[in-house]
Structure formats: C-alpha cells, structure tokens
Amino acid sequence: MLRLAVYALLAISSGVASFFIANSTLVSMTAGLSVGLFVPVVDEIAQNWGNIRHLWYSLRYRNRSIRVSTSYLFKIYVDGKYLLIRGSRYRTQFQPVGGVHKVSPQGNATLSAMGVTDDDLIPLDSVSYGDLRIRVPGKKIFQFFRWFDSRQGREDSPWREFQEELLATGILPLDKFPHIMHNYLGREVDRIRYSPWAESLEILVADVYELVPNQEQEDALRQLAATGHPDIVWASSQQIKRRGAIAGQPQTIEISTHSQRIL
Incomplete structure (x- = not known):
C-alpha cells in the first residue's frame, strides 16, 4: 500500500511538471516518466484492489x-x-x-x-x-x-x-x-x-x-x-x-x- 502511494505521487508530480514546462525536450522526458510511472501504479492498484476495497468499507461503514x-x-x-x-x-x-x-x-x-x-x-x-x-x-x-x-x-x-x-x-x-x-x-x-x-x-x-x-x-x-x-x-x-x-x-x-x- 505504501509503494502504491509513492508510485501515485511520483506519477502525479511528473504529470503536473510536464504541464508547466515549456521546453519540448523536457516535456517529452517528463511525459515519458509519467507514463512509465502510471503503469506500475495501475499494476499496484490491480494487485491491491481487495485491500483498497476493504479499506474503503472500514471508512464508509465504520x-x-x-x-x-x-x-x-x-x-x-x-x-x-x-x-x-x-x-x-x-x-x-x-x-x-x-x-x-x-x-x-x-x-x-x-x-x-x-x-x-x-x-x-x-x-x-x-x-x-x-x-x-x-x-x-x-x-x-x-x-x-x-x-x-x-x-x-x-x-x-x-x-x-x-x-x-x-x-x-x-x-x-x-x-x-x-x-x-x-x-x-x-x-x-x-x-x-x-x-x-x-x-x-x-x-x-x-x-x-x-x-x-x-x-x-x-x-x-x-x-x-x-x-x-x-x-x-x-x-x-x-x-x-x-x-x-x-x-x-x-x-x-x-x-x-x-x-x-x-x-
């Protein structure tokens, strides 16, 4: 779960950075980094979906x-x-x-x-x-x-x-x-x-x-x-x-x- 949060934070940060950077080369680099980080985020979510769902239940039905x-x-x-x-x-x-x-x-x-x-x-x-x-x-x-x-x-x-x-x-x-x-x-x-x-x-x-x-x-x-x-x-x-x-x-x-x- 901690690794998932780290991946997500990095992916979001890279995406935000690419939005504000004007240099096309840097944009390509940060966009590529965002995509590269997005894949493990999706993978982690898929592997931990049951845990995420149960965590949501614990909050919603506490x-x-x-x-x-x-x-x-x-x-x-x-x-x-x-x-x-x-x-x-x-x-x-x-x-x-x-x-x-x-x-x-x-x-x-x-x-x-x-x-x-x-x-x-x-x-x-x-x-x-x-x-x-x-x-x-x-x-x-x-x-x-x-x-x-x-x-x-x-x-x-x-x-x-x-x-x-x-x-x-x-x-x-x-x-x-x-x-x-x-x-x-x-x-x-x-x-x-x-x-x-x-x-x-x-x-x-x-x-x-x-x-x-x-x-x-x-x-x-x-x-x-x-x-x-x-x-x-x-x-x-x-x-x-x-x-x-x-x-x-x-x-x-x-x-x-x-x-x-x-x-």
Missing part, C-alpha cells in the same frame, strides 16, 4: 456492524460431473463438500481484541462452535481481512470437512483416502451487500479447492457415482447453474446458489 462468513469448497469433478452432497442443516439442498472455516483459541483472542462477536443466525452448538461466521465492527473490516489473509489462528486446510462429510460418513472408503492432494483454485470475496436474512450488511468469502485424486481414488469416485448414494448427486455445470433443474424434466433436487463457485 459505525455499522458487518456480518462476515468465510468458507472453503471442494470441486470434485469426474467424467464431466461435479460431486455435490446433501446439506447437513438444509436436508433438501445439495452443495459442494466444504464448510465454514474454524478459528483457533489464538485466533479467537485476536478477534476479540477487534471487537468481533459471534453471529446469532446459526445456533452455537458442537458443530458450529468456532466457525468464522461472525459480526465485525465496520471500522475493523480492513484489519480483519489483513488477519484472515495472514492465515494465523484459523483453519488453513480443507481436509476436515472432506473427512467429516465423505469419510466419517462412509460415503467414500477411508482406506482409499488416507490423504488427498488438492489444488487451490482461488478466493472469491463478494462485494458488501445488505442481507434481508441477516438484517445487516454482509460479506461472504469462499476459498475454492480442487481435488486431485490418484487412480485408485478416481476409481472409488466412479464406483460411488454408480451406486446412487442418497446423499450424493453428480451434477453437470448446466444443472448447477439452473439450481438443479434439467431442461424438459421435472425438477427432483435443489442445488445451492453457492455451488456455482466451483464451476
């Missing part, structure tokens, strides 16, 4: 409380279909394997110092305890995301939900998945919006991972697809986009909106 929910999702893709699992809280809905990040005692202490409180939309129980589904003071949004990006004091692996949802339930054989390989595809941070459900401003965050199965694991996934397990569906990208509907057929399942993040 006196508001903002609901923040962070999660991770698994893209599990075999033979042109995506694996979706029945929701644990919304049993009529199918969604990607994954869930809300957990926070450690160290992370809890950091969040408490920021004035962060638990979200009250989902009852706190043994399952939801420690979830990063919280209410953040608006003036602390920038600070919160700096902490979140540091990965200190919070869950930083997608293994837990994979194990709980697919292995502990017996949906996939544990002996075939003693460990997994995955690629990190990226993070989606939604723009702040008003949520009627939460009755507050809200920011949703999702880290997306892609399972990279070995041959034995891929065979196990194909076998799962052939068994027709009641808590699993294999959906095409089109079906996911249409929330479970298939053209020309009665709709038999509902797919969550956030499932589109894995496409």
